[in-house]
Amino acid sequence: xxxxxxxxxxxxxxxxxxxxxxxxxxxxxxxxxxxxxxxxxxxxxxxxxxxxxxxxxxxxxxxxxxxxxxxxxxxxxxxxxxxxxxxxxxxxxxxxxxxxxxxxxxxxxxxxxxxx
Numbered sequence: 001x002x003x004x005x006x007x008x009x010x011x012x013x014x015x016x017x018x019x020x021x022x023x024x025x026x027x028x029x030x031x032x033x034x035x036x037x038x039x040x041x042x043x044x045x046x047x048x049x050x051x052x053x054x055x056x057x058x059x060x061x062x063x064x065x066x067x068x069x070x071x072x073x074x075x076x077x078x079x080x081x082x083x084x085x086x087x088x089x090x091x092x093x094x095x096x097x098x099x100x101x102x103x104x105x106x107x108x109x110x111x112x113x114x115x116x
Contacts, residue, residue, distance in 0.1 A: 021049040024115050028071050030055055032095075035066040045071070050109055052082065052096040063087050067095065073111045078104035 026048040032041040032055070045053040053071070061067065065084045070077040079101040086094030100108065 021051040023047040023049045023054075024112060026112075026115065028053075028073060030069060030071050032061075032067050032069040034061055035068065041069075046092065048108075048112065050097075050105070050112060052085070052094065054086075054092055054094050056092045058090055060087050060089055060091070061093050066098075071108070073107055076107060078107055080104060 024047060026045060028045045028048055030043055030045055030053070032043070033039070034041075041057065043055050043057055046056055047054045048071075061084045063084055063086070066081070067084065068079070068081045070079055072078075080097050081099040082095040082097045084093050085096045
C-alpha cells in the first residue's frame with residue numbers, strides 16, 4: 001500500500017483550534033444556577049476567555065445544560081447566561097457564554113486585555 005509522502009510516519013491527527021478566543025489561566029469567583037433551579041453553585045474558574053470559562057466542580061453539570069450566573073471581575077458582578085459544553089466527572093465543566101448582560105462584555109474584555 002502506498003501512502004502520500006506527507007503521511008509517512010504520521011502517528012496522530014492534528015485538529016484545528018476550535019476556540020474563537022484565547023484562554024487565560026485565571027481564578028475568578030463564579031456563582032452558577034442551572035436553568036430551572038434556584039440552588040446556587042459557588043466555585044471559581046480555572047481558565048477564562050471572552051467566550052467562556054472552565055469551572056471546578058466535583059458534582060458536574062450535564063452536557064448541554066443551560067446556566068445563568070455571575071462572575072466577579074474586580075469585585076464587580078458580571079451576569080451571564082451560558083451552556084455546558086464540556087464535562088469531566090468529579091473535576092469540572094466548560095461553559096460557553098451565550099449572553100453577557102449590560103457592560104459585562106466590555107468589563108471582561110478589559111480585564112483579559114490587562115492580563116496579556
